[in-house]
Amino acid sequence: MEFSPDTPWQKVLDSVRRWARINSPWAIHYNSGSCNGCDIEILATLTPRYDLERFGVKLQGSPRHADILICTGPVTRQSRERLLRIYEQMPDPKFVVAVGSCGLSGGAFRGCYNIVGDISEVVPVDVFIPGCPPRPEAIIFGVVKLLESLKKGKAEVAAFSEGVHA
Amino acid sequence: MDSEGLIQTAVELLAPWTLKVNRPEENRVDVFVAPDHLKDAVKAIVRAQWGYFSALTGLDQPPAEEGATEGTIEALYHFCRGPVVLSIRTSVPYSNPVIESICDVIPSATLYERELMEMFGVVIPGTPSTDRLLLADDWPEGVYPLRKSFTGFGEQKLEEADGNAA
Amino acid sequence: METQRKFIVPIGPQHPALKEPGHFQFTVDGEIVTDASVRLGYVHRGIEKGAESRNWTQNLYLFERICGICSHVHATALAIGVERLAGVQAPPRAQAIRILMAELERIHSHLLWLGVAAHEGGFDTLFMYSWRDREIVMDLLESLSGNRVNYSVNLIGGVKFDVEDKHRDAILRGLDTLEERTRHYLNVVTTDRTFLARTRGVGTMSREQAELFGTVGPTARASGVARDVRVDAPYEAYTQFPVNLVTDERGDLMARFVVRTKELFESYRLIREILDHLPAGELTVRVPRKIPAGETVSRVEAPRGELFYFIKSNGGEKPERIKVRTPSLCNWASVMQVAVGHKLADMPMILSGIDPCFSCNDRMVLIDRGSSAQVWSWDELRRYGIEYYKKL
Numbered sequence: 001m002e003f004s005p006d007t008p009w010q011k012v013l014d015s016v017r018r019w020a021r022i023n024s025p026w027a028i029h030y031n032s033g034s035c036n037g038c039d040i041e042i043l044a045t046l047t048p049r050y051d052l053e054r055f056g057v058k059l060q061g062s063p064r065h066a067d068i069l070i071c072t073g074p075v076t077r078q079s080r081e082r083l084l085r086i087y088e089q090m091p092d093p094k095f096v097v098a099v100g101s102c103g104l105s106g107g108a109f110r111g112c113y114n115i116v117g118d119i120s121e122v123v124p125v126d127v128f129i130p131g132c133p134p135r136p137e138a139i140i141f142g143v144v145k146l147l148e149s150l151k152k153g154k155a156e157v158a159a160f161s162e163g164v165h166a
Numbered sequence: 167m168d169s170e171g172l173i174q175t176a177v178e179l180l181a182p183w184t185l186k187v188n189r190p191e192e193n194r195v196d197v198f199v200a201p202d203h204l205k206d207a208v209k210a211i212v213r214a215q216w217g218y219f220s221a222l223t224g225l226d227q228p229p230a231e232e233g234a235t236e237g238t239i240e241a242l243y244h245f246c247r248g249p250v251v252l253s254i255r256t257s258v259p260y261s262n263p264v265i266e267s268i269c270d271v272i273p274s275a276t277l278y279e280r281e282l283m284e285m286f287g288v289v290i291p292g293t294p295s296t297d298r299l300l301l302a303d304d305w306p307e308g309v310y311p312l313r314k315s316f317t318g319f320g321e322q323k324l325e326e327a328d329g330n331a332a
Numbered sequence: 333m334e335t336q337r338k339f340i341v342p343i344g345p346q347h348p349a350l351k352e353p354g355h356f357q358f359t360v361d362g363e364i365v366t367d368a369s370v371r372l373g374y375v376h377r378g379i380e381k382g383a384e385s386r387n388w389t390q391n392l393y394l395f396e397r398i399c400g401i402c403s404h405v406h407a408t409a410l411a412i413g414v415e416r417l418a419g420v421q422a423p424p425r426a427q428a429i430r431i432l433m434a435e436l437e438r439i440h441s442h443l444l445w446l447g448v449a450a451h452e453g454g455f456d457t458l459f460m461y462s463w464r465d466r467e468i469v470m471d472l473l474e475s476l477s478g479n480r481v482n483y484s485v486n487l488i489g490g491v492k493f494d495v496e497d498k499h500r501d502a503i504l505r506g507l508d509t510l511e512e513r514t515r516h517y518l519n520v521v522t523t524d525r526t527f528l529a530r531t532r533g534v535g536t537m538s539r540e541q542a543e544l545f546g547t548v549g550p551t552a553r554a555s556g557v558a559r560d561v562r563v564d565a566p567y568e569a570y571t572q573f574p575v576n577l578v579t580d581e582r583g584d585l586m587a588r589f590v591v592r593t594k595e596l597f598e599s600y601r602l603i604r605e606i607l608d609h610l611p612a613g614e615l616t617v618r619v620p621r622k623i624p625a626g627e628t629v630s631r632v633e634a635p636r637g638e639l640f641y642f643i644k645s646n647g648g649e650k651p652e653r654i655k656v657r658t659p660s661l662c663n664w665a666s667v668m669q670v671a672v673g674h675k676l677a678d679m680p681m682i683l684s685g686i687d688p689c690f691s692c693n694d695r696m697v698l699i700d701r702g703s704s705a706q707v708w709s710w711d712e713l714r715r716y717g718i719e720y721y722k723k724l
Contacts, residue, residue: 190626190627190628191416191628191629193565194629218543218546218559219546220546220631220638220640220657220662221640221642221655221657222657223642223653223655224655225644225653242642244629244640244642246564246565246631246638248564248565249564249565249566251629251631253629272544272546273544273545273665273669274544274545274546274662274665274666274669276665277370277661277664277665278657278661295369297369297371298371298373299371299372299373300372300373300376301373301376302373302376311378311381312380312381316381318381
């Protein structure tokens with residue numbers, strides 16, 4: 001996908017890229033029972049064509065070092081406990097991105113006996129990226145949106161702390 | 167050997183235990199046996215190397231409205247050879263849903279037997295593992311999701327459902 | 333085996349009694365696996381039950397989402413079965429389009445697997461290259477169907493869209509590029525020394541074992557078992573466009589790589605032939621909303637092997653029962669048997685070798701050493717294998 005330098009999209013990418021170089025968020029990916037469609041598209045964002053890592057987002061394995069939890073799937077009964085545990089192990093401030101229709105409402109599986117559906121019934125969700133699955137560009141857009149609010153979030157926390165200790 | 171020949175061979179192999187034979191489609195033959203003879207029938211097919219064990223389907227036949235007949239579970243053991251599908255079928259009543267394991271004849275059948283047990287409540291003596299395969303560890307005992315009587319946990323959240331399972 | 337203490341166990345305390353719902357449990361004696369078992373269930377959604385409260389058309393959308401990698405074959409298996417119960421067949425052009433999409437799906441799936449399996453062994457460059465090339469197929473799938481994943485090709489009675497000349501040209505161009513790239517991959521999997529060290533003679537399954545364990549798909553064919561539903565029981569337009577079986581006699585992990593890579597060439601050939609001889613005509617045939625009562629078995633060849641559907645109608649708008657047996661279920665049984673006697677370090681590659689249709693990156697592994705048990709993440713097991721072979 002080619003971007004011309006002056007599109008609004010490109011401006012967004014530039015500002016985020018600047019920010020991300022200073023604060024590199026680490027993300028962890030969790031599949032709560034999805035069909036893998038979303039997971040494959042998330043994995044695709046790491047490949048050269050989309051390259052999520054140029055925004056400084058690093059996908060790694062440990063919840064203890066993660067700022068962002070990228071979660072797919074409609075939360076099956078067996079995976080629910082695990083999801084909670086991962087969320088609890090993440091340090092504050094932490095953010096959750098729900099990728100795919102399943103994590104929004106259960107998607108095609110709404111009503112099936114072994115799923116919760118909406119991920120925010122299990123952990124708080126900051127960004128929902130709808131789609132079945134959402135394309136890599138949409139996933140990146142959603143994550144970028146989150147990074148902007150993450151930046152705001154950290155600035156607010158910092159300002160508050162300064163106020164307290166002043 | 168052509169399809170008709172294959173089907174005739176299978177029918178002959180299973181003759182000693184056959185209750186009924188159906189030809190639902192050109193490439194399919196259904197042979198009905200009593201649960202006590204299921205293992206013998208499977209052994210005959212395997213010894214003759216007639217085909218490979220492909221799938222195990224469970225069918226719930228709930229009790230008739232009037233309550234005159236008891237509910238039964240039918241198990242279909244599907245064997246494939248070329249285009250031909252042989253289904254060895256046996257029925258067990260809810261009150262005694264016992265089918266002997268075929269795992270000493272076909273070791274890989276353990277996964278299929280685990281699924282049949284947890285989904286339909288069939289009891290399979292001699293099966294090497296009774297661990298849950300698909301259902302969660304905390305799934306309530308005695309609840310068999312693929313029986314028609316199970317209608318889900320309703321609007322309740324999954325964790326509240328245990329005391330109110332169907 | 334004190335050396336693996338260097339790995340951090342990220343989840344919970346180490347405790348012999350801790351029954352973390354691990355996907356896999358390996359009992360090891362020293363470095364050797366003495367017992368292996370698998371526990372599925374993380375992706376169990378209750379689809380077969382859900383099918384009973386959806387009508388036949390809604391179920392096409394549901395079953396397509398059993399797996400995001402091989403979604404089209406699921407919908408195709410369902411559509412074919414329902415059409416059979418209704419006593420109809422999709423028109424020839426629709427049948428050809430169905431298998432055209434199926435072969436494109438096989439290509440994307442095999443390339444995906446190639447990258448993922450390479451990643452499991454630490455060959456990240458191969459992962460990046462194969463996934464970059466895979467984007468060619470993703471673009472083709474999208475231009476034909478409108479979506480990269482879940483193409484929703486099928487209707488009960490036919491297909492939703494046509495293949496036009498512009499598609500044909502784009503596909504042929506894409507295939508030319510892919511074919512050249514695939515020649516390179518075949519070269520890597522057959523000659524690269526570090527790759528061969530992890531695959532040649534590893535995870536060997538004899539033909540007898542493959543037959544006994546009920547293995548299907550490329551995993552079976554890599555052990556010399558000539559089993560492929562497109563050949564054994566040709567369905568849809570495979571009767572018009574026959575498939576040449578790809579098998580290998582060695583039965584080891586390398587053979588599984590070789591078979592899938594060679595199958596790519598066969599898919600390229602098939603697609604070219606289908607495009608050259610696409611039958612003219614309608615795309616759909618009328619099918620009633622209520623499907624006549626009856627039972628049918630529908631078998632198709634997914635990228636991972638035989639997909640088995642048992643479909644029962646009671647004459648209504650909703651199915652009485654749909655039973656799905658995915659190829660991976662067959663192959664799990666075989667890989668669990670094969671794992672015994674192998675090194676723990678070989679587990680990631682052996683497990684990936686069957687192209688398992690779940691890619692929860694979060695698979696947990698329970699390593700049981702008798703006196704103690706540890707829970708590892710899949711990533712740790714993967715890194716363990718890579719480190720082990722680096723030291724050799």
